[in-house]
Amino acid sequence: MIGPVLDGSPSKACGCALEFNVEDGNFLTDDFLRQLINVGEVDILVGLPTHNNAKTIRSIVQTIQNGLLRSFPRERAVIINADGGSRDGTPELVTAISIHDARPTPNPYALRTLHSISTKYASNPDGGVAFRTILAAAELLRAKACIVMSPESTNIESEWVSKLLRPISYDGFDLVTPTYRRPKFEGLLMTNLLYPMIRALYGVRIREAHAPEFGFSGRLGSQFLNQNGWNDGTVGIGTELRFTLAAITGRYRVCQSFLGEKSQAERRSADLVPALRQTVGALFSALEPGFSFWSRVTGSQPVLTTGPDQEMLLERVRINRKRLREMFSIGVAELESVYQSILAPATLAELQRIAHLREEEFRYSAELWVRTAYEFAAAYQKSVINRDHIIQAFAPLFRGRVFTFLVENRNSSMNDVEDNIEGLCVEFERLKPYLLQLWKSKE
């Protein structure tokens, strides 16, 4: 069975299998608190959410250590591993790499102790809980600058630490999002939806609003920790993206830093629907509380970027285009009743029309795509059907749009691809009044 069958279990959308006691507000274990007491106040905190990353974690932690020792040798720093129930010894590997005097490992660059500590926050991984744990630790330790690093970034370089921390430590920024060198057909959800839509709505041109690596100030972390609705059932959904949006709406200073190439290991295509829940779901759910902010924004502004805004590799990536279009067509046919409750009749009719076109004639235009996205956002807001079903129903349409993007840019240069994305961004900005109209019609 492919694509368009809606999964009826809402627990997958939340995934917040919390083991801590949320009733009394305590969610850090006593053991973790004891470790934090021993670490004490820090200048820099590195958060490392993990789950069964034993194969890569040692080299990643060592690279982070090198980055800290080289670029911030005098600062008090800690590496905090929030582990989602690894069974491969990941936490033990992290803590074993601590730099301290009880187990001397001569390092001429280590002026001071560099703790690597670990806590198991749950028996199942949950990015939201992991991030909350990291934020709580950062607040307790009064960390001034923090970064979160992905345990799957196998090509992480020690310079990444500096690139993400320096703007916070030395230049007064509150959020540093990364930009990468990517193959042109990677990160399609980012280039075809998240980047242009966030840019149009919030007026800020952030390329990677949902990044596995990012830096933030202690004050932004504290604000998010204490104002985010951690217990409202959305704790595990797109926390990184909501964090970025919180920084924007809170008018914190945001910048981007170019990190370089992303590793192959991270290019594994994840299941689309969970990815949509984490990103599109998070974006849609953030629109209502952020309405007073984004409804007043017109146009968009670039953010300060250290290094290139974006770099693309022209290497070929194998994508089964035919299958994408098939999944689109099947979805449009099988989910017609669902789409009737989400989409405007004209939009649905146009989608049904192109679903019957031959492959060489098929084109999911930018305008149609933007209207689709905005209508889904409004429907999500109205909760016309179960919100998770709305997100699942979005998947076939996204595949159709991706098909068109691949076809349009098959032989394009890096600049051509960038022009194409820019055109889409402009379309999102142009049609923003349409979203506002949909929003008001709801009211």
Add this chain to the structure above:
Amino acid sequence: MPLNRDALWYKDATIYQVHVRTFYDSNGDGIGDFQGLEQKLDYLQELGISAIWLMPFFPSPLRDDGYDIADYNSVHASYGTLEDFCKLLKSAHDRGIRIIIEMVLNHTSDQHPWFQESRSSQNHPRRDWYVWSDTDTGYKGTRIIFLDTETSNWAWDPTSKSFYWHRFFSHQPDLNYDNPAVREQMWNVMKFWLEMGVDGFRLDAVPYLVEREGTSCENLPETHNILKELRLKLDEQFSGRMLLAEANQWPADLRQYFADGDEFHMAFHFPLMPRMFMGLKLEDRKPITEILQQTPEIPPSCQWSLFLRNHDELTLEMVTDMERDYMYDMYAENKTMRLNLGIRRRLAPLLDNDRRRIELMNGMLMSLPGTPIIYYGDEIGMGDNISLGDRNGVRTPMQWSGDGNGGFSNADPEHLYAPLIQNPVYGYPAVNVASQRESGHSLFRWTQRIITVRRSTAVFGRGSIEFLYPANHRILAYLRRLSNEAVLVVNNLSSTAQAVELDLRRYKGNILIEMFGNNIFPRVGDLPYLLTMGPYQFYWFRLRRV
């Protein structure tokens, strides 16, 4: 009070370092003297110290504060006479205080008659008492110590038209220890003072006695052989006397100066001192524990000599470049505070005159393995004067009272050997012995108290050390043990209050008795022993079964 006759007296000692010139002027000429020092022995006895280390007091042109000796068998006229010195020695001994004097073996002043004779002719019998060369290319691998003033270890002598070797200032030519006559003569010098009754020597610059091509000319086996020869003669003829090595070296190199207990009795632990300051500023015990982990065991009869500050700059030779940069930025932001590879400041200004930090540093000084040395004036928190050149800023007159010249001298101020500290924070009206004697909570009274507590047990001077490594890296905790006695020392290096859990399970059933107030703390059980500590606080606990 009679002298303690224990041959290992130096292990239990608390040493007070002072320059005669700086302490008290008895004759109103503006310069401290032996009679003045003798008059202040009651003060030192009251403080509780058990030995005085006197800096060089020999005839000298004083181009290096007396470390440029022109006559080894006399005293500088400014300080009095040999008779005055003998009187001081006797008075000190009567109070149970030993006297250790400086002996500069490595070099003399260029004004010393030996050098004058040596340079006078290539054929003079004393020509080979110094290290001469036709070129300045020898011993290339040898570092220059006084980087700020010297560009080479060779200096040209226009008289004899050749180069002479010097490891320090160019007016301090190195003696040639390959010459047996030199070795014999220097033993005779030491014997001269030992026969007078001095209790020990602080032997200056000992790593540099012998030069060999292709080496660093430091710590050479030949040098150690010479030092062992001196020690042998000392033990044979003057039992109970002590040799203290000044060797600014890494622990492994320092260890050689103890040999098999047949070279030096004591040696300064130079690498530890800057790391104590570093650990305090970093609020992290790592620099301290790491250097002590690297410190080898020493023979039972030997002892480390520990200090916080002395007459020289806070030397940063025995740290990495990165550590040195950190120390400079943290403790000598003003570049005039820097000298050679070090920082020319006193203890109190280094610690921002923070009483808690001063106490903590002294607490560590008194409880880590070794014999503590207190630099004169630090017991009352004297400041420094960095506008004075070289290291003279930390060698200003002792501040005895708020009276004229700080009670140091009756001379007109312009006749003093150096101006007194007069700024509002550290000046003699604010910081002086008289006022601190009046206050039960002054730094002087506190120093007196900690010396008394240290002297209440031999464990600090003779016991073993075992670090506890609590997970809180801001806490430096160790156990000092000597036979059945055990003392737990816990230091909070942080500027903030800290909680720490100590693994004391091996001492289950013991109670802890805090040694300053003799208060009882809870009995040790199976669980980690939890202590909460205020900023820069330290505890000394005696462990006891009851």
